[in-house]
Amino acid sequence: MDQSQIAEVVERYLKGEMDSQEKQAFEEARKHNPELDQAVVEYHFFFEEMVRYGEVRRFKSNLYDTHHTLQENGEIKELQLTAGTRIINMWNKYRRVVTVAASIAGITTLFISGMITLFSPNRPIRDIEELRRKVSNLEKQSSNQTAEIKNFKSKIEPGADVKFGGTSFLIDQKGYLVTSAHVLKGANRIYVQSNDGTDYLAEIVKKDLNTDIAILKITDEEFKGNKQLPYGLGKSKNDLAEPVFTMGYPKDEIVYNEGYLSAKSGLQGDTMSFQITISANPGNSGGPVFNKNGEIIGILNARQASASGVVFATKAKYIQTLVDEIKNSDKEENIKVKNISSLKGISKPEQAKKVQDHIYMVKVVLS
Amino acid sequence: MWVTKNPHWVLKKRIVASQDQELAVFRAIGNNDKSAIESVYSENYALIQHFVVSNNGTEDDARDIFQEAMMVLYEKARQADFELTCQIRTYLYSVCRRLWLKKLQYARRIETQVENFDKLVPVEEDLEDHDKLTLQYQTMRTAMGKIGEPCKSLIEAFYVHRKNMHEIAGFFGYTNADNAKNQKYKCLVRLKKLFFAQYKNA
Numbered sequence: 001m002d003q004s005q006i007a008e009v010v011e012r013y014l015k016g017e018m019d020s021q022e023k024q025a026f027e028e029a030r031k032h033n034p035e036l037d038q039a040v041v042e043y044h045f046f047f048e049e050m051v052r053y054g055e056v057r058r059f060k061s062n063l064y065d066t067h068h069t070l071q072e073n074g075e076i077k078e079l080q081l082t083a084g085t086r087i088i089n090m091w092n093k094y095r096r097v098v099t100v101a102a103s104i105a106g107i108t109t110l111f112i113s114g115m116i117t118l119f120s121p122n123r124p125i126r127d128i129e130e131l132r133r134k135v136s137n138l139e140k141q142s143s144n145q146t147a148e149i150k151n152f153k154s155k156i157e158p159g160a161d162v163k164f165g166g167t168s169f170l171i172d173q174k175g176y177l178v179t180s181a182h183v184l185k186g187a188n189r190i191y192v193q194s195n196d197g198t199d200y201l202a203e204i205v206k207k208d209l210n211t212d213i214a215i216l217k218i219t220d221e222e223f224k225g226n227k228q229l230p231y232g233l234g235k236s237k238n239d240l241a242e243p244v245f246t247m248g249y250p251k252d253e254i255v256y257n258e259g260y261l262s263a264k265s266g267l268q269g270d271t272m273s274f275q276i277t278i279s280a281n282p283g284n285s286g287g288p289v290f291n292k293n294g295e296i297i298g299i300l301n302a303r304q305a306s307a308s309g310v311v312f313a314t315k316a317k318y319i320q321t322l323v324d325e326i327k328n329s330d331k332e333e334n335i336k337v338k339n340i341s342s343l344k345g346i347s348k349p350e351q352a353k354k355v356q357d358h359i360y361m362v363k364v365v366l367s
Numbered sequence: 368m369w370v371t372k373n374p375h376w377v378l379k380k381r382i383v384a385s386q387d388q389e390l391a392v393f394r395a396i397g398n399n400d401k402s403a404i405e406s407v408y409s410e411n412y413a414l415i416q417h418f419v420v421s422n423n424g425t426e427d428d429a430r431d432i433f434q435e436a437m438m439v440l441y442e443k444a445r446q447a448d449f450e451l452t453c454q455i456r457t458y459l460y461s462v463c464r465r466l467w468l469k470k471l472q473y474a475r476r477i478e479t480q481v482e483n484f485d486k487l488v489p490v491e492e493d494l495e496d497h498d499k500l501t502l503q504y505q506t507m508r509t510a511m512g513k514i515g516e517p518c519k520s521l522i523e524a525f526y527v528h529r530k531n532m533h534e535i536a537g538f539f540g541y542t543n544a545d546n547a548k549n550q551k552y553k554c555l556v557r558l559k560k561l562f563f564a565q566y567k568n569a
Contacts, residue, residue: 005552054529056441058527070405
């Protein structure tokens with residue numbers, strides 16, 4: 001008998017898989033063969049350890065899975081020592097009820113708003129100004145000089161009619177960007193320009209006019225992927241008066257602005273967006289709204305024409321919704337959205353420095 | 368440094384399971400029952416998380432400490448002569464507290480505890496057992512780490528994931544279950560050698 005045959009016989013013996021005749025013969029052989037006897041003792045111990053090892057491994061993997069599942073369900077979340085944990089617990093407990101109630105409410109709202117749109121006359125005044133930038137002839141001329149210097153980098157064919165500009169930001173370092181859908185209106189070709197002035201060709205992956213969010217993908221061969229994103233989509237609750245900041249391209253270089261969250265709903269109670277008080281200009285459309293921890297909480301899209309400093313931003317959770325839609329419909333686009341931000345607790349200039357390389361100008365070519 | 372803020376969750380009334388239910392859950396943990404693990408996990412994680420995070424720990428520390436305490440609970444549940452004399456919650460909390468203080472090496476100096484949770488049971492001996500078992504587990508893990516492929520995957524498939532020889536043969540591309548079985552025993556002989564070599568060193 002060679003070693004592995006011994007192993008097999010001993011395992012069958014120890015597991016009680018032998019019939020009585022075989023067992024008797026084996027025990028007889030064991031009496032006369034001290035080597036076999038030693039093997040049985042060793043394997044007895046070894047198999048016990050092996051079985052325990054297997055069980056501990058399974059238990060550990062169950063623990064790991066459980067943690068993961070509970071985290072996905074939101075039953076485990078990062079602890080905020082100051083926040084009302086009780087409320088969070090209640091939310092967890094009644095989430096299903098709330099979700100059902102909310103969807104019923106949502107459907108009703110959609111129905112009613114549909115009816116209103118159907119029966120009401122055209123909206124009297126459009127008290128809202130989208131923040132995409134018209135690149136006027138005058139501005140173009142003034143920037144011509146700088147453009148010439150930068151020309152070696154620019155891929156946009158000379159004479160192309162760059163009509164509108166906006167801002168976009170990476171949500172996946174592989175080159176997926178988020179911007180406002182209205183920025184891309186009528187686009188024939190889209191370029192995004194990084195903070196260092198390089199243009200990259202981009203394509204629309206999906207846009208949703210309802211939430212005014214679009215997802216772009218940089219298709220340019222020269223784009224080699226960006227370094228890891230320092231920010232993620234915020235999951236925490238947003239509070240009134242919470243300080244926020246944005247970065248964008250109202251002009252040809254990146255501009256930082258800060259303000260605060262002033263209302264939890266947008267124009268005329270639009271719950272898909274919220275209102276912030278910040279100085280924003282055409283060109284800021286599609287820019288990210290960060291909270292003080294550097295989590296993205298929204299996308300700038302419009303300002304109220306009749307008031308100054310009143311700006312609206314689509315809530316960031318709709319980015320996730322759109323990403324999920326893409327995932328479900330198209331297996332090829334593998335967009336991974338981060339939820340963790342590494343900008344917590346560092347100074348504003350540091351935050352801006354880390355963020356700026358991930359914010360791109362959007363240039364829309366109409367012709 | 369040792370924050371003991373007023374934790375809202377302890378003020379919340381818990382529906383305390385009857386002792387029988389508690390024991391049934393405890394036994395189920397020993398049988399690696401997934402739903403028991405999930406219920407104990409979801410009922411107690413927040414308590415431990417609060418304790419660790421409010422005592423200079425991170426979210427990751429909280430997870431590690433809690434999972435180690437779950438391991439201790441599992442070991443005790445498998446031990447026939449162990450009797451659970453308190454609630455699972457109290458036991459887990461006592462273990463976590465001990466583990467965490469040990470980790471911080473403040474054990475002698477600081478005896479702080481989360482407010483409103485002053486029930487503690489002695490777990491010193493249980494943790495000594497736990498250290499021994501962990502060492503044994505490590506011994507097998509090191510031996511497994513040395514054996515190389517395909518032996519490692521083959522043995523894990525059989526002993527950890529409890530696949531039968533037919534499944535294993537299909538998965539690893541053996542022509543039939545007997546060939547897979549022969550290979551398994553060859554691997555086992557080598558693993559046994561490695562294991563005992565490791566065991567003598569430890």
